[in-house]
Amino acid sequence: AQKVTQAQTEISVVEKEDVTLDCVYETRDTTYYLFWYKQPPSGELVFLIRRNSFDEQNEISGRYSWNFQKSTSSFNFTITASQVVDSAVYFCALSEEDAGGTSYGKLTFGQGTILTVHP
Amino acid sequence: DTGVSQNPRHKITKRGQNVTFRCDPISEHNRLYWYRQTLGQGPEFLTYFQNEAQLEKSRLLSDRFSAERPKGSFSTLEIQRTEQGDSAMYLCASSLARAYLQETQYFGPGTRLLVL
Numbered sequence A: 001a002q003k004v005t006q007a008q009t010e011i012s013v014v015e016k017e018d019v020t021l022d023c024v025y026e027t028r029d030t031t032y033y034l035f036w037y038k039q040p041p042s043g044e045l046v047f048l049i050r051r052n053s054f055d056e057q058n059e060i061s062g063r064y065s066w067n068f069q070k071s072t073s074s075f076n077f078t079i080t081a082s083q084v085v086d087s088a089v090y091f092c093a094l095s096e097e098d099a100g101g102t103s104y105g106k107l108t109f110g111q112g113t114i115l116t117v118h119p
Numbered sequence B: 001d002t003g004v005s006q007n008p009r010h011k012i013t014k015r016g017q018n019v020t021f022r023c024d025p026i027s028e029h030n031r032l033y034w035y036r037q038t039l040g041q042g043p044e045f046l047t048y049f050q051n052e053a054q055l056e057k058s059r060l061l062s063d064r065f066s067a068e069r070p071k072g073s074f075s076t077l078e079i080q081r082t083e084q085g086d087s088a089m090y091l092c093a094s095s096l097a098r099a100y101l102q103e104t105q106y107f108g109p110g111t112r113l114l115v116l
Helices: none
Strands: A003-005 A010-014 A019-021 A024-026 A032-039 A046-052 A059-061 A064-069 A074-079 A088-096 A113-118 B005-007 B010-013 B019-024 B031-037 B044-050 B053-057 B065-068 B075-079 B088-095 B111-115
Touching: A003 A088, A010 A019, A019 A113, A024 A074, A032 A074, A046 A059, A046 A064, A046 A074, A074 A088, B005 B088, B010 B019, B019 B088, B019 B111, B031 B075, B044 B065, B075 B088
Parallel strands: A010 A113, B010 B111
Antiparallel strands: A003 A024, A019 A074, A032 A046, A032 A088, A059 A064, A064 A074, A088 A113, B005 B019, B019 B075, B031 B044, B031 B088, B044 B053, B065 B075, B088 B111
16 A cells, blocks of 8 residues: 655744755555645645656755655655745655556645744 | 635534535546545545546545536535534545546645534
């Protein structure tokens, strides 16, 4: 069965610090997708990134970067020079092939990491 | 594009009552998902549709829960005989599914249910 673990329940940093959110996953599939979502206090989940298992290239988008390491089943997320607006709950999620084997369906989420950035 | 919308945003009900939630996906998205999120937890999958067909249901979806997507557009989630344990945020997401690809699921604002 697929599983996602976000071991850090809460992280607190001061503005401008760099912070890394850890995500470890378990799957028996060789083909799968990984996601990060942000949930601000308003409650709506905001998509950040999607990565498939064949693409191990790290990605940078502005202050955000992602480190995908298949060998350790990890997909970590780093925020550089954090800002107060980054305060939110961050979720890592995994999607495997569905029963038909031709597409991907449900997401399995981790428990989330609460990030608080203090001014 | 208009995002995923959900109604109502909040619902307070008494134990034993029935409630129904509605989700309108992003237009042209053929997949629609329902998730439930309790306090301090990540969303948990309940069920999903491709067009009007319900393709998968979680074991979490007891026989008191039923979901429909009659014309492949909006969907409803009904909970009969609500229990206090049903109190949660109910999230809807939609995506454009294509063979051998996982497209991004975009989430609505959720319906927060409180059962007294």
